[in-house]
Amino acid sequence: AQSVTQLGSHVSVSEGALVLLRCNYSSSVPPYLFWYVQYPNQGLQLLLKYTTGATLVKGINGFEAEFKKSETSFHLTKPSAHMSDAAEYFCAGTAGFSGGYQKVTFGTGTKLQVIP
Amino acid sequence: EAGVTQFPSHSVIEKGQTVTLRCDPISGHDNLYWYRRVMGKEIKFLLHFVKESKQDESGMPNNRFLAERTGGTYSTLKVQPAELEDSGVYFCASSQQGFGYTFGSGTRLTVV
Numbered sequence: 001a002q003s004v005t006q007l008g009s010h011v012s013v014s015e016g017a018l019v020l021l022r023c024n025y026s027s028s029v030p031p032y033l034f035w036y037v038q039y040p041n042q043g044l045q046l047l048l049k050y051t052t053g054a055t056l057v058k059g060i061n062g063f064e065a066e067f068k069k070s071e072t073s074f075h076l077t078k079p080s081a082h083m084s085d086a087a088e089y090f091c092a093g094t095a096g097f098s099g100g101y102q103k104v105t106f107g108t109g110t111k112l113q114v115i116p
Numbered sequence: 117e118a119g120v121t122q123f124p125s126h127s128v129i130e131k132g133q134t135v136t137l138r139c140d141p142i143s144g145h146d147n148l149y150w151y152r153r154v155m156g157k158e159i160k161f162l163l164h165f166v167k168e169s170k171q172d173e174s175g176m177p178n179n180r181f182l183a184e185r186t187g188g189t190y191s192t193l194k195v196q197p198a199e200l201e202d203s204g205v206y207f208c209a210s211s212q213q214g215f216g217y218t219f220g221s222g223t224r225l226t227v228v
Binding site: 004 | 119122125151156157158159160161164172207208217219220224228
């Protein structure tokens with residue numbers, strides 16, 4: 001079964017500092033992994049996804065994540081935090097197609113606070 | 117193109133009442149999903165429609181929840197009767213193929 005663990009329900013960084021949000025997965029099969037962001041009063045927006053191929057995935061708004069199979073991790077990073085990055089971030093994964101669709105498992109979310 | 121639309125955005129009801137949530141997927145998307153987030157916990161899968169058929173409803177909590185998708189277009193999720201533990205944010209998503217989930221902004225349900 002697929003499970004996703006996010007380390008840290010709240011993370012605070014200074015504006016301009018590195019953003020690092022941690023995610024580990026467990027899966028008996030190679031996973032497909034995602035990071036979503038939710039801004040206040042908005043829906044879940046896909047930041048980036050890993051399916052196959054290159055393990056370093058670049059997403060929107062300057063975010064990227066690296067799939068590390070040996071560490072079962074998919075941490076999200078951004079070199080320099082901006083005030084507009086303040087939001088809640090969700091790591092998610094799926095073992096792939098099961099019955100012809102993807103059933104996604106989410107982590108519990110990490111709220112990112114950016115301090116001016 | 118219009119995104120996934122959910123309404124109401126907020127609903128406050130008393131325990132024992134009935135509430136119906138609606139989701140309008142992106143036009144032409146055959147796949148429609150419902151997810152729920154109970155406060156402080158992870159977002160959990162409820163069910164999946166392919167057109168008007170329920171493909172998987174393994175995440176539905178109990179028989180107080182009823183989901184329908186009329187003619188393969190919009191979907192409704194009815195909770196009857198509502199209990200306190202049903203409070204949370206209900207998300208709808210749609211996709212056509214691949215991993216292109218598009219989520220709605222959610223309905224925040226509060227049962228008092």
